[in-house]
Amino acid sequence: MRKVPRVVLGKIGLDSHDTGMRLVSSLLRNAGYEVIYAGLFNTPETLVKAAIDEDVDVVGLSFHSGGQVEKVHRVLELLAKKKANIPLVVGGVIVQDDIPKLKAMGVREVFVPGSSADDIIRFFRGAFGGGHQA
Amino acid sequence: MGAPEETNKRLRYLISEGLTGISISCDGPTLVGIDADHPLAEGEVGLVGCSICTLDDIEVIFSDIPIESLRPLLIYAQPASAIIFAMFLLLCKRRGIDIRQLEATIQNDPIYQMSGGALECLDKFTPVELAMRLSLDTIEYCAKNMPKAKPIGINAYNVRERGVDAVTEVAYGIGLAVDMAAALVERGVGIDEFAPNISFFMSTHIDFFEEVAKYRAARRLWARVMKQKFQAQREASCRFRVAVQTAGSSLTTQQPLNNIIRTASEVIASVLGGVQSIRATPYDEGICLPTESSARIAIRTQQIIFEETGIGNTADPLGGSYYVEWLTNQIEDRAAMELEEIEKAGGVVAAIKSGRLERAVNDAIEKRQAKMSVGEDVVVGVNEYVVAEEDVGIQDIYRADLGLEEKRKEYLMRYRSEREGQSVSRAREELLKLAKQGVNLISPIMQALEAKMTMGEIADALREAYGFVLRGA
Numbered sequence: 347m348r349k350v351p352r353v354v355l356g357k358i359g360l361d362s363h364d365t366g367m368r369l370v371s372s373l374l375r376n377a378g379y380e381v382i383y384a385g386l387f388n389t390p391e392t393l394v395k396a397a398i399d400e401d402v403d404v405v406g407l408s409f410h411s412g413g414q415v416e417k418v419h420r421v422l423e424l425l426a427k428k429k430a431n432i433p434l435v436v437g438g439v440i441v442q443d444d445i446p447k448l449k450a451m452g453v454r455e456v457f458v459p460g461s462s463a464d465d466i467i468r469f470f471r472g473a474f475g476g477g478h479q480a
Numbered sequence: 481m482g483a484p485e486e487t488n489k490r491l492r493y494l495i496s497e498g499l500t501g502i503s504i505s506c507d508g509p510t511l512v513g514i515d516a517d518h519p520l521a522e523g524e525v526g527l528v529g530c531s532i533c534t535l536d537d538i539e540v541i542f543s544d545i546p547i548e549s550l551r552p553l554l555i556y557a558q559p560a561s562a563i564i565f566a567m568f569l570l571l572c573k574r575r576g577i578d579i580r581q582l583e584a585t586i587q588n589d590p591i592y593q594m595s596g597g598a599l600e601c602l603d604k605f606t607p608v609e610l611a612m613r614l615s616l617d618t619i620e621y622c623a624k625n626m627p628k629a630k631p632i633g634i635n636a637y638n639v640r641e642r643g644v645d646a647v648t649e650v651a652y653g654i655g656l657a658v659d660m661a662a663a664l665v666e667r668g669v670g671i672d673e674f675a676p677n678i679s680f681f682m683s684t685h686i687d688f689f690e691e692v693a694k695y696r697a698a699r700r701l702w703a704r705v706m707k708q709k710f711q712a713q714r715e716a717s718c719r720f721r722v723a724v725q726t727a728g729s730s731l732t733t734q735q736p737l738n739n740i741i742r743t744a745s746e747v748i749a750s751v752l753g754g755v756q757s758i759r760a761t762p763y764d765e766g767i768c769l770p771t772e773s774s775a776r777i778a779i780r781t782q783q784i785i786f787e788e789t790g791i792g793n794t795a796d797p798l799g800g801s802y803y804v805e806w807l808t809n810q811i812e813d814r815a816a817m818e819l820e821e822i823e824k825a826g827g828v829v830a831a832i833k834s835g836r837l838e839r840a841v842n843d844a845i846e847k848r849q850a851k852m853s854v855g856e857d858v859v860v861g862v863n864e865y866v867v868a869e870e871d872v873g874i875q876d877i878y879r880a881d882l883g884l885e886e887k888r889k890e891y892l893m894r895y896r897s898e899r900e901g902q903s904v905s906r907a908r909e910e911l912l913k914l915a916k917q918g919v920n921l922i923s924p925i926m927q928a929l930e931a932k933m934t935m936g937e938i939a940d941a942l943r944e945a946y947g948f949v950l951r952g953a
Contacts, residue, residue, distance in 0.1 A: 359508065359523055359524050360508030360511065360512055360520070360524050361508060361524075361527075361528070362600070362601055364600075365643060365729075365845055368841075368842060368845055369846070369849055372842075372846055373849075385600055386600050386601070386604075387600075389520070389522075411524075411527050411528045412527050412768075413523050413524070413527050417523055420523075439733065439766060439767065441767065441768065458733065459733035459734065459766060459862075460732075460733060460862060462853065462863075463853055
């Protein structure tokens with residue numbers, strides 16, 4: 347893994363609640379990560395393409411309107427098809443029942459409301475390295 | 481609720497609980513003006529609201545509901561807003577309802593209707609020029625045919641909920657109203673013909689006195705703008721009419737029942753600020769669509785405050801308080817300054833395109849997070865008084881029916897196959913032709929609907945008239 351891990355952040359679908367993703371984007375940048383901000387209105391296809399084209403180390407997906415299990419499933423399917431072994435992190439309003447489901451599918455971590463900035467950065471450092479020293 | 485049938489059932493329940501106005505939230509595809517079977521709608525149908533694609537859908541939603549005695553509220557983004565408004569007009573026509581008497585409210589905001597990324601959303605699904613025209617068409621149509629309708633509710637709520645402060649909310653709200661009023665005057669509609677029916681939609685946030693002062697300040701600023709800039713003659717033109725919703729963004733996912741208290745406090749601030757109508761946000765806002773029980777508590781919150789506390793016995797009860805008067809002056813001055821800057825930038829659309837609003841939003845989000853993480857801003861249950869392992873405390877989380885998408889696709893396929901192909905293509909040609917001319921599009925859209933064009937097809941024809949291609953499909 348390169349010294350400065352590269353993360354792509356995006357939302358899939360038509361939901362446009364982007365406050366959380368913007369915040370995480372600036373958190374990660376300030377902590378020394380390189381963030382590719384894919385923003386709103388991605389399809390699983392466009393997001394996976396961005397992840398591969400930009401050669402990222404982590405994909406971060408944000409959800410606020412449900413349907414995350416189906417969408418994450420599709421993203422994982424596409425990544426597998428491209429033989430791209432890129433870890434996935436999910437954040438947003440995720441109903442409790444979906445968290446074990448997402449993790450069983452292979453999502454590395456799920457951050458729900460209440461996750462602190464420290465939690466997120468600590469996890470990224472532990473899992474993907476990089477970032478400034480705390 | 482996802483399906484028109486389900487929405488109709490919930491509406492009837494709420495009416496039996498004492499509801500006096502009705503509004504139907506739509507799903508993502510409807511919000512951006514595409515049908516449920518569009519490729520971009522995949523995985524989105526019925527997720528956050530009702531899927532509305534055809535004139536028949538509106539018939540189903542309002543079946544057995546006496547729309548003439550309720551105050552219907554249509555809240556959609558363009559181009560769906562104008563199309564659903566046209567569906568509604570046809571529904572009234574079929575039922576023999578006199579639209580001149582109808583007290584309908586159409587939010588009809590051309591640009592703020594999407595929840596996030598004003599800049600990213602502005603031209604993504606519909607060219608902003610088309611959105612603006614359809615909103616102006618709706619207002620003009622109402623000024624001529626529906627004197628009791630409120631054809632524009634500027635959605636400053638969504639601007640505020642993205643993180644900016646009360647001052648920016650007032651400035652961008654009034655700023656958009658000014659731009660639209662100027663465009664209507666240019667069309668030849670007299671200011672006093674439509675201004676009395678302009679209203680605003682704002683967010684009552686958690687800072688109690690600031691919110692009271694905000695509504696007082698906005699009222700003064702609006703009156704001044706109408707008198708000085710537009711030379712409005714009628715007193716009604718100068719009245720700042722505002723519907724509010726309590727701030728969804730002030731509610732927490734943690735310990736969600738605490739939100740009932742937050743909402744109650746915001747309802748009280750709204751009443752003391754003198755607003756015209758209030759929607760109390762249900763306590764499960766941060767988790768799911770409201771359940772029957774959370775929707776009921778939201779209604780009861782208002783009923784207790786209005787009917788038990790006597791809070792509405794006098795207007796402006798905080799007028800004369802040194803603190804509230806001082807805050808009102810502060811907000812009024814700062815909002816007037818920001819409004820002037822927006823005007824200098826060339827209006828609200830230009831200000832958004834320049835990234836001005838975007839920067840304000842990003843700054844606000846970061847500032848708020850910084851304050852919360854050092855504990856300068858306390859949010860109970862989030863950064864203070866946290867409980868370790870909590871049961872969400874909501875037993876019946878509403879989950880969307882993921883099978884709905886297939887049902888809606890089948891429905892649309894049937895709808896399209898059962899109509900007369902020739903009259904549809906004729907209607908499409910006619911609509912395209914009229915959209916390229918400068919005419920008011922409400923009646924042409926009604927004709928297209930009667931020829932059984934769907935919402936998405938009409939939206940596409942309008943986009944095509946503007947040479948706009950929807951990307952991402």
